[in-house]
Amino acid sequence: MLPKYIYTLILFCLIGINSLVLANCTPSFTVAFTQLDTDQFKLENITEYKYQTSSACKVESFGFYKGDVILKIELLDSNWLNNFLSIDNPLLDSIQVYYEDEQHNIQLSYETGDLIPFGKRINKDFLIPIQNKSSFYIRITNYGTPLYLPLSLVHNNRLITKDADVYFYLGLLYGVIILSILFNLYLWVKRRSSIYYSLYLCVFLLLIFTLQGYSYQLLWPNSPYIQQVAVPICVILTCIFLTRFFQFFFSTQKHLPRLHKTFNTLVSLLPIGIVFCLLPQLYLEVYKYLLVNLISILFLFLYVLAFIKSWNKLNKELWLISISLLIFFLGALIYIGANFQLLPYSNFTRFSLEIGLFFEIVLLTLAISIRFKKFRQFKIEQLVKTNRYKQHENLKLSKKVEDRKREISEQSKVLEEQNSSILKSITYSYNVQKALLPLEKEIQHYIKNSFLIYQPKDIVSGDFYWLKNINIHEDGVKNNYTLVAVGDCTGHGIPGALISVLAINTLNQAVRLAENKTTEDLLNFLNDEINNIFNSNIESENIRDGLDISLIAINNSTHELHYSTAKSQIIHIRAGKLTRLKTSNNPIGLQDTTPYFSKGNLMLNKDDKIYLLSDGFADQFGGPYGKKFKINTLKSLLVNIHQKDMNSQKAALLEALNNWKGSQEQTDDITVLGISI
Structure with missing residues (x-):
């Protein structure tokens, strides 16, 4: 049953139609x-x-x-x-x-x-x-x-009040159309078909507005061209949007697949008609109007055919929609019949489109409301079922969660014990590594003007530094040398620390052997020992670990510098000029062939600066773009600060490093050892 206000509205409009159609003529x-x-x-x-x-x-x-x-x-x-x-x-x-x-x-x-x-x-x-x-x-x-x-x-x-009764009922119709558009836009959130119906009503409202002359008066009063093309284009757009609404609401793809394809084909061809209607030539106007009227008749025929084929599948709301659309189609056919002179012109034929549209909107909006109410009720029932299912599953899940919590708690205790044991082992390894490294005060005992920056990435480090003070008899003369090295082993953390301990012990062993008299001897001995250790007791596997190292020996009497490097470099600054000291691009270990490490010599002057470093400082990510600090930036920084005392240089380097790193994680182990002559 229709609501009472619908009957009242229909009765009121029938009275208006009667007053329009049966007007007296004198x-x-x-x-x-x-x-x-x-x-x-x-x-x-x-x-x-x-x-x-x-x-x-x-x-x-x-x-x-x-x-x-x-x-x-x-x-x-x-x-x-x-x-x-x-x-x-x-x-x-x-x-x-x-x-x-x-x-x-x-x-x-x-x-x-x-x-x-x-x-x-x-x-x-x-x-x-x-x-x-x-x-x-x-x-x-x-x-x-x-x-x-x-x-x-x-x-x-x-002149002003002419046709006031017509204006009143047209205004009522426009109001009903606008309310229906707003209502369907609200439903658009729930149903995709509602947007097509809203678009159809918008275009049809513009069509009626144009047929009644209001568009030329109010919307485009200075454009005869738009007035010329507006009606045929609105008719074609009306066919497009009404067809899409019809397809969705009647589920033609599911129930009428052949007719659905026919609709799609015709709708895809209609833009060609729009382009034709946009042509400005006046002699084409008769063909435009004939075209759009024939298109309308074709689509009306297909709509009625769809009704007939789906007759036994219509439910309550689809029946209402069918009746509403049939009333509108009847009004449209009357209007088109008058255009073709098949029916005599009268006020009824003149307003048949508006009359049909009014009844269509009233009944179709009611049908959409019924469908929306059913859809909402279906969703509520579905939600209730879903909630019940979720409650049942939540109970099952809750039990599983409790069981899992107990299992995780037991595993957590085991992991805590294991982590505690591992942490104790790493801490002990740190103490062992720390015991092998010379203290900074020991370095400053032999090299008074020096500084050390040593920052492991983890608890233990793959970087190491080494210092020895030895006496060597050369040509009957006893010379005192201070040996300093900075090494960077493969990786960081425990793997790197193991190699660093091995390298320190090997260097300590090398200096005790009489045949190792130069820095190149020490590096060649270190390389041989590392390769022998890594490959002597391992079957079918070649360990490719090793280290980069810089090694210097300073003659404390003559201030002559002897140095050797393995894929590392020593930075020397004299009077503001920076020189890179490097003797080999090969690392210690890591290679199938055995390289030979050479040495270099340099007479040192007062206030010369020597810097031994790993690549951790230059490889640190940071800055505004998250990039590496880079070795060239570090060299420029050292040149700028080399005239400062060693403590100030250390502070400047640490400040630059922290500012660059910011909140970034430390990338690698960092070691910098600076010496002033």
């Missing part, structure tokens, strides 16, 4: 007309054409007419001499009004039409000033729009 003028091709009209013959008499109460309809219609108007009542003749068709292309003057010459006195900007027209319809003439001629030129000529006389004092 003619005060006579009408005669003749039809001509546009190129046949001659002004001097306007009085001599053969005119066919018509009734002023009858609306002459010419269908899709292309040519001229000449009207001869004669007033029967002199009271109308200073008033207006209204032509209630807002889609006339050109209107010219002619009067016969006292010398029997025909004069053009007034010109209007849709091909002229809206300008000073009083309202949407064409009002012809009578100008004290009891007889005059009107030439109406049409290029293909459906031509009908409702004529009436209008008093000066009724």
Whole structure:
């Protein structure tokens, strides 16, 4: 059953329709007309054409007419001499009004039409000033729009209130359409088909607005071109959006697959029709209107065919939708039939589109509401079932979680014990490694002007530093040397620390052997021992671990520097000039062939600076873009600070490192050992 307010609204609108359709007619003028091709009209013959008499109460309809219609108007009542003749068709292309003057010459006195900007027209319809003439001629030129000529006389004092009852009921219809659009936009959140219906209503509202003449008056008063193309384009867009709505709401893809493909094919071709309708040539106008009317008839036929094929599958709301659309289709067919002159023109045929649309909106909105209510009820029931299922599953899951918690708690205790044991082992390894490294005060005992930066990434480090003070007899002379090395072993953490301990012990062993007298001897011995240890007791596997190292020996008597490097470098700065000291690009270990490490010599001057370092400082990520610090940046920094005392240099390096690193994690072990001569 429909709600009571729906019945009230329908009854109220039926009364309005009755008042529009059954309007009384009391003619005060006579009408005669003749039809001509546009190129046949001659002004001097306007009085001599053969005119066919018509009734002023009858609306002459010419269908899709292309040519001229000449009207001869004669007033029967002199009271109308200073008033207006209204032509209630807002889609006339050109209107010219002619009067016969006292010398029997025909004069053009007034010109209007849709091909002229809206300008000073009083309202949407064409009002012809009578100008004290009891007889005059009107030439109406049409290029293909459906031509009908409702004529009436209008008093000066009724120009504004003319057709007020029509405006009232049209305003009611527009309000219903707008409310339906808003309602369907609200439903769009739930149903995709509602957006198509909203778009269909928007375009159809614009179509009615244009057919009634309001669009030219209010939306594009200075664009005759838009007025010319608006109606056919709106008709095509209406077919597109109504078809999409129809497909979704009736599930044609599921229930009517062949018809669904037909709809898709036709809709995909309709943009071609839009492009054709956008062409500005006036001689094409008759073909545009014929095209869109035929398209409308085709789609109406397919809609009705779909109703017939799905007759036994319609539920309550689909029945309402079907009835509403059938009422609208009937109104559209009546309107199209009048365009083709199959039905006589009347107020009913004139407003048949609006009447059909009104009943469609009322019934279809009700149907959509019913479907939405069912959809909401279905969702609520589905939600209740889902919640019950979730509660059941949550109980099962809760039990599993409790069991898992107990299992995790037991595993956590085991892991804590294991982690504690591992941490103790690593801490002990740190103590062992720390015991092998010389203290900074021991370094400063042998090299007074020096600093050390040593920052492992983890608890234990793959970097190491080494110092020995030894006496060597050379050519019968006893010379005292201070040996300093900085090494960077493969990896960091425990693997690197193991190699660093091995390297320190090997260097300690090397200096005790008499045959190792130079820095190159020490590195060659270290390389041989590392390779022997890694590969002597391992079957079918070649360990490719090793280290980079810089080694220097300073003669404390002559201040001569002896140095050797293995894929590392020593930085020497003298009087602001930086020199890179390097003897080999090969690392210790890691290779299939045995390299030979050489040495270099350099006489040191007072205030010379020597820096031994691993690559951890230069490889630290940070800065505004998360990039590496880089060795060239570090070299520039050392040049800038080399004249400072060693403690200040250490502080400057640490400040630069911390500022660059910021909140980033430390990338690698960092070691820098600086010496001032």
